[in-house]
Amino acid sequence: MESQGNFAYSIADFHRVQEIARAEAGIYLPLSKRNLVFSRVSRRIRATGQDSFRSYLDYVTSKAGQAELQELICVLTTNVTQFFREKVHFDHLQQELLPTLATRLRHGGRGRLWSAACSTGQEPWSMAMSVLSTLPDALHFDMKILATDINHAVVETGRRGEYWLDDLQGVPVHWRDRYMDTISADKFIIDEEVRRLVTFRSLNLNKPWPFHGQFDAIFCRNVVIYFDDETRNALWQRLAERLVPGGFLYVGHSERVDALQPCRLEVVAPTIYRKKD
Numbered sequence: 003m004e005s006q007g008n009f010a011y012s013i014a015d016f017h018r019v020q021e022i023a024r025a026e027a028g029i030y031l032p033l034s035k036r037n038l039v040f041s042r043v044s045r046r047i048r049a050t051g052q053d054s055f056r057s058y059l060d061y062v063t064s065k066a067g068q069a070e071l072q073e074l075i076c077v078l079t080t081n082v083t084q085f086f087r088e089k090v091h092f093d094h095l096q097q098e099l100l101p102t103l104a105t106r107l108r109h110g111g112r113g114r115l116w117s118a119a120c121s122t123g124q125e126p127w128s129m130a131m132s133v134l135s136t137l138p139d140a141l142h143f144d145m146k147i148l149a150t151d152i153n154h155a156v157v158e159t160g161r162r163g164e165y166w167l168d169d170l171q172g173v174p175v176h177w178r179d180r181y182m183d184t185i186s187a188d189k190f191i192i193d194e195e196v197r198r199l200v201t202f203r204s205l206n207l208n209k210p211w212p213f214h215g216q217f218d219a220i221f222c223r224n225v226v227i228y229f230d231d232e233t234r235n236a237l238w239q240r241l242a243e244r245l246v247p248g249g250f251l252y253v254g255h256s257e258r259v260d261a262l263q264p265c266r267l268e269v270v271a272p273t274i275y276r277k278k279d
């Protein structure tokens with residue numbers, strides 16, 4: 003048992019957190035994250051008035067501690083993101099998917115995009131701006147973007163849609179002028195038109211999903227890096243099932259779908275997959 007800061011923290015405590023993260027969220031915490039886990043969980047121990055790791059972990063694994071369990075998962079997630087991150091995906095969306103989708107929408111069809119680990123919203127808002135730049139009248143059609151994340155706090159930040167100027171580096175200035183309103187010299191908010199395209203929800207990708215229906219494109223980027231192989235492969239399979247034939251799956255720059263055949267996916271570019279017809 004070692005004592006770091008205020009609370010005694012043993013390797014057994016770390017293993018318990020490791021197991022909770024795996025079972026609840028599919029997140030694998032390597033031993034190298036031991037100190038990070040200590041500081042993040044300590045915040046929750048203080049916030050809940052518990053006096054040790056042990057009592058806190060007993061609480062979150064009890065029936066009464068289910069809401070706090072979600073807070074624990076929130077502090078264990080990594081939420082780094084930015085507007086138009088891995089811009090090649092947004093270029094592909096605009097050049098390859100949206101023109102075809104626009105034709106289908108104009109003929110009474112529907113368009114559905116999903117940002118499956120949306121963090122603080124930069125990804126789905128970038129998708130929405132891309133849609134509106136290709137299809138300025140998108141709101142007249144059956145076009146929707148779903149934005150989900152396991153962390154309810156980042157989902158709320160995304161839904162609010164307020165960002166500091168420093169966060170907007172990837173946003174072309176003329177898009178910022180067109181798709182955001184100014185709050186102050188250094189703060190901006192996503193405008194009403196863009197907002198109407200996107201719905202934010204809390205969702206754990208590794209639990210059953212409370213919706214049916216398929217998507218024309220799914221962005222699932224920089225999240226499976228936190229999962230083990232089994233969890234990752236199962237998720238690719240489930241996501242592929244939710245793609246319409248010809249739909250696209252976009253994954254993070256260091257991620258890859260290995261089992262293409264069972265998912266009926268083909269590679270169209272590094273980190274971009276297309277569901278076979």
Ligand SMILES: C[S@@+](CC[C@H](N)C(=O)[O-])C[C@H]1O[C@@H](n2cnc3c(N)ncnc32)[C@H](O)[C@@H]1O
Pocket residue numbers: 027028029079080081082083084087118119120121122125150151152153156205206207208222223224225228254
């Ligand atoms: C590094 S961010 C990536 C954000 C964005 N997709 C991007 O590429 O910029 C990873 C996100 O995955 C979310 N996440 C982790 N495990 C999850 C799970 N089981 N279900 C849904 N989201 C999860 C985290 O809360 C975090 O916001």
